[in-house]
Amino acid sequence: MRIAPLTFLPLTFLFFGCSPQDLQNVLGSFPDSSPLSNDEVVSGLKEALRLGTERSVQKASIADGFWNDARIRIPFPAEAIKVKNTLLDLGIKKPVEDFEHTLNTAAEAAAKEAVPVFVDAITSMSIQDGFNLLRGGENAATNFLREKTSAALRAKFTPVVEQATAQVQLTSYWQPVASAYNTATLLTGGKAVDPDLNAYVTTKAMDGLFLLLADEEKKIRQDPAARASALLQKVFAQQ
Secondary structure, three states: OOOOHHHHHHHHHHHOOOOHHHHHHHHHOOOOOOOOOHHHHHHHHHHHHHHHHHHHHHHHHOOOOOOOOOOOOOOOOHHHHHHHHHHHHOOOOHHHHHHHHHHHHHHHHHHOOHHHHHHHHHOOOOHHHHHHHHOOOOOHHHHHHHHHHHHHHHHHHHHHHHHHHHHOOHHHHHHHHHHHHHHHHHHHOOOOOOOOHHHHHHHHHHHHHHHHHHHHHHHHHHOHHHOOOHHHHHHHHOO
């Protein structure tokens, strides 16, 4: 007579002297294989994105969160890199370092305000979106959020960045750097620079948060320990 697997399993545990609690723990480790409802899929994806954004913002907004992470650290603006190189060649180092650090401090301050912005965007996810993202690649949800909401996020994020750059007095760090460089151009014949620092910090801050969000999404998809609720465990066990 053939014994069904779930019948055979308890017999095996009893044979080897395992306790009922041991059996319950093992049975509880199997993923819920019942079909997912539309509501569960959408709710699970929304919960994953909320969890991911909260974790990402927490990492980015701690003291020197951007500065200490080489992947998201905001460098000297590319269009003004000649400013940095010229000043370093002239031995003017500290204003350059202060300016770069302050760029990252501004992004860090702005990141603290990002969670409600992302949550507002997440709530608009449809049922079809949910199933597409569930079966998508490891960064499908992050890419969806970036594609669908970047314009709205930028519109909401920019004032936060402007306020943050004002609080850390970013302009006061940029002015002596730019002035020193522009003075040097009188001798070198170079072109004066004045990049839009708020736009630059906004873009880099968003890029950094999306990168961290992609990391969090990947963890939730691949690591059961990162699924902080029964709903996440059920939804992502069946992807």
